[in-house]
Amino acid sequence: MAGTHRLYAITHSLYSGRARSYLIKHQIPFRELSTGHESFKAEVLPKGKLATIPTLVTPEGEVIRDGAAIIEHFEAASGRPCRPAGPRQQIISALFDVIGTDGLLRPAMHYRWNFPEDNLEFIRYHFLHSQRDTPEREEKTEAMMNRMRHAGMIFGVTEQSREVVESLYLEYLDALDAHFELYPYLLGWRPCVGDFGLLAPMYAHLGRDPHPARLMQQRATRVYRWVERMNRADQDVPEYFNAGTDFLADDDVPDTLVAVLRVLAEDFVPETLAAAEFINTWLAENQPEAGSVAVGRLAQAMGTAQFNLRGEAITALAQPHRFYLLQRVQDTYSALSGDDKADVDSLLAGCGMTPVLSATLNRRIVRADNLEVWE
16 A cells, blocks of 8 residues: 555554554554644544544545544455454454453553552643644643543542452453463464554553553563564564464464453453443433444433442443444354354353353444444
């Protein structure tokens, strides 16, 4: 794909890291710009529909908003290099994509906003300099930061839940570190779509902000190396002396990765089930028209769902976006043969993830004109 793309993104943005990494790893030429540039408001926003990042402008002028859509654009055009061939690995890759972009928001928000003595000046610098130098810049910075601080609370981080959020994150970090002792990427020797999804919270929030970055460096060095590796164009595996070049053979999903998913399932599964129930009730009561916006600031407000996590009641925003991504896992599973489904069933049972296959909304979400809408 000749020519240079424009990626409207911000270094400290969770979702930007996912798309940026994909461009880097596939050596796709791009120039990164902040949404504070006048070109974003004048040229990009009318086509992108929402002022969210990342948003990509191709050399031909096509505007693609949202990291999942950006990756899908390149995957569809290049033979899907980041989709493993085997059904078990396909399901696991797609599942990590959902977990990374939606299932780890709670620790990502907690470790960014609840350690101001370590993080505040670092974060404030990035929020401030994502905007043009105008008389209103300081005021806008405080407003943006306060809005994101509030987001940490609505994702379920409170004084009461703080301890369980931290303990679960540390267990996840330890399990992921043990996996990366053996392999440089989730499914072997090259990144899958799930690696890019997982990088979203693990780079900008948990791998760059001073407090969680130090925690990762000191407690999970191999995870930190993976974060570095995902931002390098080469394979970057000098510490693996018998490195391969492809996904693991025979559709293998290592026990070390099953252990990671088993920890993540404790949080991801009950929240997904609670959110599905809440959103389905909302759909029955509100009956949104086909084509109406389902995700983002133009969508109708919904509310929160409650679930239990290790004896702690968590109340978190119920987000349709999780189910837009989860549809890909469920659609992949539905298309499998009987024998392949049985193999996947066994794998997900071992991970504690079986319920996500049936955690569906009563209305599908599709993408139309750069927006995720109700079908």
